[in-house]
Amino acid sequence: MTRRVLSLVLAQLNMNFAISHSRYYYLKKRQRLWEPVLIVLGIGGAAAMLAIGIYTAASYYYSAAAAVGQGAVTLTLGILLSQVLVLILGFVLVIAVFYFSNDLGILIPFPLRPAEVLVSKFAVILANEYVGLAVFIVPVLVAYGVRAGVSAVPYVVSSVLVFLALPVVPLVLAAIPAILLMRVVGLSRRKDTLAMIGGFLFIAVVVVFQFLVQTKAPGVGEEAEFLAKMLATADSLVDIVGARFPPSIWATKALALSGTWQGLLNLGIFLAVGALGFVALLAIGDRVFYQGVLSGFEAGATRGARRVGKVRAATYVSRSPVVSLAVAEMKLFTRTPVFVLNGFTGFVIFPVMLVAMFFVRSTPEMARLWDALFAIPGLAAIGTLVIAGYFFILTAMSSIPFTAFSREGRRNIWIPRSFPATGKTVALGKAVGAEIMIALGAIPGVAVLEYLVRLPVLSVVAGIILGIMSSFVLCVCGVLFDMWRPMLNWTDQQKAVKSNLNVVAGMLVGVGVVGLLGVAVSFFIKLGFPAWGIVAGVAGVLAILLAALMKLLGTIADKLWSALEI
Amino acid sequence: MSEVALLRLEGVSKTYRGGTRPAVDNLSLEVRAGEIFGFLGPNGAGKTTTIKMVVGLLKADRGTILVNGHDVARDSVAAKADIGYVPDNPDLYDRLTGIEYLNLVADIFGVPRDERRRRVAELLEMFELESAARDIIQSYSHGMKQKLALTGALLHEPRVFILDEPMVGLDPRASRLFKDMMRSHCDKGHTVFFSTHILEVAERLCDRVGIINRGRLVACGTVEELRNRRKQADETLEDIFLELTEAGEAS
Numbered sequence: 001m002t003r004r005v006l007s008l009v010l011a012q013l014n015m016n017f018a019i020s021h022s023r024y025y026y027l028k029k030r031q032r033l034w035e036p037v038l039i040v041l042g043i044g045g046a047a048a049m050l051a052i053g054i055y056t057a058a059s060y061y062y063s064a065a066a067a068v069g070q071g072a073v074t075l076t077l078g079i080l081l082s083q084v085l086v087l088i089l090g091f092v093l094v095i096a097v098f099y100f101s102n103d104l105g106i107l108i109p110f111p112l113r114p115a116e117v118l119v120s121k122f123a124v125i126l127a128n129e130y131v132g133l134a135v136f137i138v139p140v141l142v143a144y145g146v147r148a149g150v151s152a153v154p155y156v157v158s159s160v161l162v163f164l165a166l167p168v169v170p171l172v173l174a175a176i177p178a179i180l181l182m183r184v185v186g187l188s189r190r191k192d193t194l195a196m197i198g199g200f201l202f203i204a205v206v207v208v209f210q211f212l213v214q215t216k217a218p219g220v221g222e223e224a225e226f227l228a229k230m231l232a233t234a235d236s237l238v239d240i241v242g243a244r245f246p247p248s249i250w251a252t253k254a255l256a257l258s259g260t261w262q263g264l265l266n267l268g269i270f271l272a273v274g275a276l277g278f279v280a281l282l283a284i285g286d287r288v289f290y291q292g293v294l295s296g297f298e299a300g301a302t303r304g305a306r307r308v309g310k311v312r313a314a315t316y317v318s319r320s321p322v323v324s325l326a327v328a329e330m331k332l333f334t335r336t337p338v339f340v341l342n343g344f345t346g347f348v349i350f351p352v353m354l355v356a357m358f359f360v361r362s363t364p365e366m367a368r369l370w371d372a373l374f375a376i377p378g379l380a381a382i383g384t385l386v387i388a389g390y391f392f393i394l395t396a397m398s399s400i401p402f403t404a405f406s407r408e409g410r411r412n413i414w415i416p417r418s419f420p421a422t423g424k425t426v427a428l429g430k431a432v433g434a435e436i437m438i439a440l441g442a443i444p445g446v447a448v449l450e451y452l453v454r455l456p457v458l459s460v461v462a463g464i465i466l467g468i469m470s471s472f473v474l475c476v477c478g479v480l481f482d483m484w485r486p487m488l489n490w491t492d493q494q495k496a497v498k499s500n501l502n503v504v505a506g507m508l509v510g511v512g513v514v515g516l517l518g519v520a521v522s523f524f525i526k527l528g529f530p531a532w533g534i535v536a537g538v539a540g541v542l543a544i545l546l547a548a549l550m551k552l553l554g555t556i557a558d559k560l561w562s563a564l565e566i
Numbered sequence: 567m568s569e570v571a572l573l574r575l576e577g578v579s580k581t582y583r584g585g586t587r588p589a590v591d592n593l594s595l596e597v598r599a600g601e602i603f604g605f606l607g608p609n610g611a612g613k614t615t616t617i618k619m620v621v622g623l624l625k626a627d628r629g630t631i632l633v634n635g636h637d638v639a640r641d642s643v644a645a646k647a648d649i650g651y652v653p654d655n656p657d658l659y660d661r662l663t664g665i666e667y668l669n670l671v672a673d674i675f676g677v678p679r680d681e682r683r684r685r686v687a688e689l690l691e692m693f694e695l696e697s698a699a700r701d702i703i704q705s706y707s708h709g710m711k712q713k714l715a716l717t718g719a720l721l722h723e724p725r726v727f728i729l730d731e732p733m734v735g736l737d738p739r740a741s742r743l744f745k746d747m748m749r750s751h752c753d754k755g756h757t758v759f760f761s762t763h764i765l766e767v768a769e770r771l772c773d774r775v776g777i778i779n780r781g782r783l784v785a786c787g788t789v790e791e792l793r794n795r796r797k798q799a800d801e802t803l804e805d806i807f808l809e810l811t812e813a814g815e816a817s
């Protein structure tokens with residue numbers, strides 16, 4: 001069993017990191033050598049910069065916390081944040097990798113227990129989490145080790161073990177509800193919809209939980225009591241902050257007290273809880289994993305139940321190619337759970353965060369803050385810009401326009417490519433489809449904002465119009481970029497939207513546009529524009545940008561489209 | 567059969583990036599209106615590459631491809647508007663229903679509403695897909711997907727109907743239906759160009775065949791003409807095919 005699981009895990013990791021694929025193209029055929037160079041320079045450079053930033057922040061934080069004898073809380077916060085991130089993103093990853101991988105049709109007929117397949121899939125997720133976590137938590141571990149002057153060998157050993165076990169508990173906590181959810185929704189005909197709703201509910205619960213953890217900090221009037229409690233013993237803040245999620249306390253103590261029996265004990269508890277969680281996952285998975293997967297293979301057909309005559313009455317709507325492509329884009333996206341759980345997460349997180357911020361932390365101080373906010377001169381115009389910015393951020397963060405062609409994959413790209421439609425028509429259809437989804441997804445956030453801040457209707461309407469303009473700028477850029485370099489070779493849908501460098505490119509384009517708008521706004525302020533004048537100025541800049549982009553679309557889309565070989 | 571060429575390839579070549587030899591090498595042929603043309607060849611001979619170049623999925627390195635007089639390289643939209651294409655493995659949009667997929671195709675090919683209603687009803691009935699049309703494509707069997715792809719490709723009555731290995735996955739009944747449909751499509755003055763490994767089908771159905779080996783067209787004409795050229799009146803198409811392609815391998 002061990003041998004075949006190991007073989008399976010190695011094969012899965014090979015596919016996940018495209019090891020043989022890279023060896024074949026880069027080493028044997030010596031083709032596309034610019035790709036590894038770009039990955040090392042681009043992603044490696046960005047990761048290094050991020051790691052340096054986190055190291056610096058953690059060092060500062062340690063200095064401040066150590067002054068009151070609470071240095072170890074640096075580790076607690078780093079570990080807690082890492083684990084919450086793994087928990088939120090892990091749920092989507094688990095659903096994508098466990099239930100929507102292309103290779104499930106190959107693996108299930110193999111003489112393997114469900115738990116064995118589960119182990120291989122879990123290993124893939126874990127490996128991906130390690131890559132992300134390395135950038136996030138290693139600088140915190142190094143910063144603490146350097147600043148706290150710990151003894152090197154036990155600390156490094158403990159750090160390695162804690163790092164390896166760090167994502168296990170949150171992933172198990174994400175995976176167990178995910179496989180139970182997929183088992184339950186698998187019984188329904190609307191399993192995809194239910195999986196998406198369940199996924200978003202889980203994410204919302206985790207976000208609210210995160211706010212509850214934060215409310216462990218003192219409220220107004222509680223400072224004296226809090227300080228007394230905190231100063232009573234060294235590192236008591238660790239217990240206070242980590243109280244809602246004990247593994248972060250065990251990990252902190254395992255590191256901060258490394259080389260002592262207490263440290264070893266906490267390390268043992270941390271590793272044991274991870275191992276127990278994993279065993280529990282396997283035990284549950286062995287019973288229900290395949291049931292969920294197999295129900296996914298049974299797409300809901302109702303052929304027997306429907307009368308033939310009804311099909312003849314089906315609506316034959318005649319639409320322009322752009323509209324038809326936009327409608328198809330929306331249907332294909334919203335009916336694919338993995339795409340929705342990735343692309344729409346921002347649509348859910350932001351409104352939930354706003355609500356949580358307002359209600360969970362509702363204190364008299366908060367109320368005073370809101371009052372002060374309402375007194376800001378030109379609030380209506382600022383609100384318009386905030387709404388527009390919200391649309392823009394959602395677009396930059398969602399992968400929708402930047403994976404428009406990648407999502408088609410090698411399997412389906414032949415369909416639009418064989419249509420008698422120009423590149424411009426296809427690109428526009430996809431950009432419009434993406435824009436409609438983003439605009440609709442932004443509405444709940446705008447509604448919550450409006451409920452909390454009570455902006456004038458004109459301000460909200462202007463914000464939405466400006467938001468659509470700013471978002472469409474990114475949509476057109478994204479679609480063109482993805483048309484130029486689509487990532488068509490993927491093994492599961494998650495890869496098409498998450499491991500796609502075009503999404504990173506989209507964020508960079510977003511930063512560029514924000515920079516341009518920032519320069520424009522500061523210029524308008526310098527010229528003494530009133531608040532609404534600045535809004536009009538921003539609208540003007542966006543209109544010019546859009547006009548330029550539409551011109552560009554007409555010029556290059558056809559060339560990019562015809563250059564796309566399959 | 568008319569003398570008007572609806573599909574013409576002139577000196578078409580294609581070498582894949584990093585490839586050591588051309589996948590298609592200086593290929594010239596023409597397919598006339600009203601003709602069913604069978605494109606035969608062993609695995610890796612260049613059939614799919616040729617078809618992909620005709621439908622615009624690949625760009626030819628050299629040569630010209632004309633579809634109903636439209637140059638695929640220069641006027642791809644007009645050329646594609648005259649093509650109905652079904653690939654060897656018709657992966658369709660799994661998350662759309664059959665009718666949604668057909669509506670999308672009809673919109674893009676500009677099939678007017680009334681005509682699409684008539685054509686969709688006619689084709690769905692012919693392929694016995696009526697009761698499945700409103701189910702998502704994911705629920706279809708391979709054969710049903712194949713039939714839906716054929717329905718989509720035929721919706722706009724293409725002048726040039728191009729199919730890559732169309733018989734794979736079809737049951738005998740659907741296969742017969744499909745062959746009849748190919749014939750009637752050509753009888754309307756259109757043309758059918760298809761690749762196949764099933765030589766009996768090609769022999770019985772095709773007005774002319776072309777045999778491609780290692781990217782080169784090694785024979786082209788009616789089966790009768792090929793027999794006469796080889797002066798072996800009792801040879802089957804299979805015999806001719808094997809001799810021509812083995813000769814290519816040996817050289």
